[in-house]
Amino acid sequence: MSAEWPISDDLSALRSWIRDYAAGAGLGGVRLQDLVLAVNEAAANVLDHAGGDGHVRAWLEGEFVTVEIRDFAGRLVPAHADAGDPGLNRLRGRGLWLMRQLCDEVRIVRRPGGSSVVLRQAVHGPPAFPGPPALPDAAQS
Numbered sequence: 001m002s003a004e005w006p007i008s009d010d011l012s013a014l015r016s017w018i019r020d021y022a023a024g025a026g027l028g029g030v031r032l033q034d035l036v037l038a039v040n041e042a043a044a045n046v047l048d049h050a051g052g053d054g055h056v057r058a059w060l061e062g063e064f065v066t067v068e069i070r071d072f073a074g075r076l077v078p079a080h081a082d083a084g085d086p087g088l089n090r091l092r093g094r095g096l097w098l099m100r101q102l103c104d105e106v107r108i109v110r111r112p113g114g115s116s117v118v119l120r121q122a123v124h125g126p127p128a129f130p131g132p133p134a135l136p137d138a139a140q141s
Contacts, residue, residue, distance in 0.1 A: 002059035003059075011044060025060045069118075
């Protein structure tokens with residue numbers, strides 16, 4: 001089952017749609033919040049850099065919620081997905097870098113008539129960080 005939404009200036013509605021869809025697919029907690037933020041960032045990029053003409057499609061693919069944010073300007077190329085940290089001296093240019101920090105996988109696909117950012121988030125994410133190793137007991141040292 002997949003769902004699709006147009007990209008518009010109402011990013012709040014898009015975030016709600018994605019949150020509801022991904023939660024219904026089993027994604028929860030911080031991983032759900034991370035995906036919603038990444039989709040918002042990608043859609044904002046379509047509004048800022050591609051004239052706002054695009055759509056978002058989401059589907060459950062095995063153990064992954066996959067979201068495609070497509071624009072019809074086609075300015076993105078796969079190499080953009082590897083953009084490094086823009087550093088602190090730039091006011092803009094953190095979108096794709098941020099998406100890579102938040103999602104399990106980020107790809108850019110270029111097709112005739114547009115380009116897409118594809119985000120994937122595992123429903124059952126990596127195990128929780130177990131915390132720091134126990135320190136040796138002072139009596140044993």
